[in-house]
Amino acid sequence: MQLIARSIALAYNNLPRPHRVMLGSLTIITLAIAVWRPVAHHDSEDDYPEKSIVKKIQLDSQQASSSLPEQANSLLPEASEPLDQPPPAADIPQDELDDKTENEQGIHEYVVSTGDTLSSILNQFGIDMADISTLAAQNSELRSLKVGQQLSWTVNDEGELQRLTWEKSRRETATYDRTDQGFKASMQTMAGEWQDQVLKGTLDGSFVSSAKAAGLTNAEIGAVVKALQWQLDFKKLRKGDQFSVLMSREVLNGKNEQSQLAGVRLRSGGRDYYAIRAEDGKFYDRAGSGLARGFLRFPTLRQYRVSSNFNPRRLNPVSGRIAPHRGVDFAVPMRTPVLAVGDGEVVVVNNGGNAGTYVALRHGRQYTTRYMHLSKALVKTGQKVKRGERIALSGNSGRSTGPHLHYEIWINNVAVNPLTAKMPRSEGLNGSDLKQYLATVRQIMPQLTL
Structure with missing residues (x-):
């Protein structure tokens, strides 16, 4: 080892002075890098x-x-x-309208649209595909969802599906509850009589208090707010503004069991705003144009x-x-x-x-x-x-x-x-859907007088 070191030293001393300076500088830089190594972040260039x-x-x-x-x-x-x-x-920041537009605590709701499947609906809300597959395999009728039907479901703290409710029609509701063996189905049929009721009011205070005074429930107020949410700001309504709401209510033994908003008209600042329900469960204006932005x-x-x-x-x-x-x-x-x-x-x-x-x-x-x-x-x-x-x-x-x-x-x-x-989506109706909707509009409009 000593012989090798003497040979290197002799060779170094025989080099021209500029070469010795350059070699010495490179040696110092190399040693400095070896002692101080920066932390590297290994991300790809992309x-x-x-x-x-x-x-x-x-x-x-x-x-x-x-x-x-x-x-x-x-x-x-x-x-x-x-x-x-x-x-x-x-x-x-929350206000009183939020209490009327939010769903019941822990319950999520969705109206079936064109192209929807059980999987596409639940997966976007983070429901595990294994639960969706088990539910569909045990209950094949869920593969036949129709536009306008409503689904609602609950999950536990871990996000696991606990119950799914499928409103197949205004009278028939299917419920699927989680068990150790998967999901157990049960069917409920309402036997009440559906009646149309028109509720009218004039703003004197907030919209919520005025709507309650006109006879609307909290759930019905929420439905009205959702239907008109893209057209106006409810917080900016003024005293004297008027509204007319057509509700379809199921009456059983003299009590309202459930209801569905059919149409609403609200006049604010001399301008009328309309929202009328179509067969697909969504709301459109009088001409069938979409209200959503x-x-x-x-x-x-x-x-x-x-x-x-x-x-x-x-x-x-x-x-x-x-x-x-x-x-x-x-x-x-x-x-x-x-x-x-x-x-x-x-x-x-x-x-x-x-x-x-x-x-x-x-x-x-x-x-x-x-x-x-x-x-x-x-x-x-x-x-x-x-x-x-x-x-x-x-x-x-x-x-x-x-x-x-x-x-x-x-x-x-x-x-x-x-x-x-x-x-x-702001798309409107067309073809046979538009024709059917306009027929509905002609029936509802005369009832929404102020």
């Missing part, structure tokens, strides 16, 4: 089109564990969702790669506990324009916390969208926005380890999968 930004996230005392390896403190993009972010009801599928100008999917039963890889991922993460570059997916009102602009800078929009009375980990909000609370309008720039704020956009959609305060959710 993950983030612009330069990646890596952040260290300090876990709280409940999440940190001595059994976790040290590198767990540096979260991966797949673990960067706003853990335990509360539902919209916790941070979005269409939504964009994605909150960006183009579709980006999904880095983390919607998963309401997700097991967080860092904390080891259930932390629902109630939206999708898009791997977008820093400061990518974020768009409002539909017409609505800005109800939250927040900075700080796990979600970082985030914006929440309310669309009508049923739909809420949230956009998180932003670098900058471009809107203010209370501002009205249009579909496609820029509301923010994407970023890496809050609990995040790389630039991305976390995007959520909530329907009736229930998170749905933004990639598969059936969003409102």
Whole structure:
């Protein structure tokens, strides 16, 4: 070894002075790199089109564990969702109309539309495919859903399906309850008499109090609000505004058992607003045009790669506990324009916390969208926005380890999968459906006098 060292030293001393200086410098640089090695973030070049930004996230005392390896403190993009972010009801201002538009606690509702199947309906709300398959296999009649029928269901705290109710007609309802062997079906048939009733009123105070004074129940008030939600802001109605509501009610032994909104007319500021129910269970104007405002599928100008999917039963890889991922993460570059997916009102602009800078929009009375980990909000609370309008720039704020956009959609305060959710569409009726609807309009219109 000593002989080798003397040979290297002799060869080094025989080199010209410039060469010795260069070789010595390279040796020092090499030793410095060996001692100080920066932490590398192993993302592919496709993950983030612009330069990646890596952040260290300090876990709280409940999440940190001595059994976790040290590198767990540096979260991966797949673990960067706003853990335990509360539902919209916790941070979005509520009013008395919300009490009338939300479903009964824990019950989710859906009206069957064209192209729907049991699987496509339940899966967008995060129901496990294994439960859906078991339910359909044991009850084959559920494969014959019809447009306009209503489904409602309940889940437990783990998001597992517990009961499904299928209103096959106004008289016949099927219920499927979870058992150890799967789902047990039962049938209920109502024997009451359906009667049409017109309820009229004039605003003196809020719409809710005025509607109650006219004889509408809470559920019926909620139905009216949902039917007209895209046309007007109920909070801006004025004293003296008038309304006329046609309800179809089932009367059994002198009591109203259930009801269905057939049509409504509301006059505000000298203008009339109408919503009339069609056979598909949706509401249209007098000409058969859709009332809902269409939504964009994605909150960006183009579709980006999904880095983390919607998963309401997700097991967080860092904390080891259930932390629902109630939206999708898009791997977008820093400061990518974020768009409002539909017409609505800005109800939250927040900075700080796990979600970082985030914006929440309310669309009508049923739909809420949230956009998180932003670098900058471009809107203010209370501002009205249009579909496609820029509301923010994407970023890496809050609990995040790389630039991305976390995007959520909530329907009736229930998170749905933004990639598969059936969003409102502004399309109207046509063909035989329009002809049938216009015949219904001619029957209902004379009853909605003020």
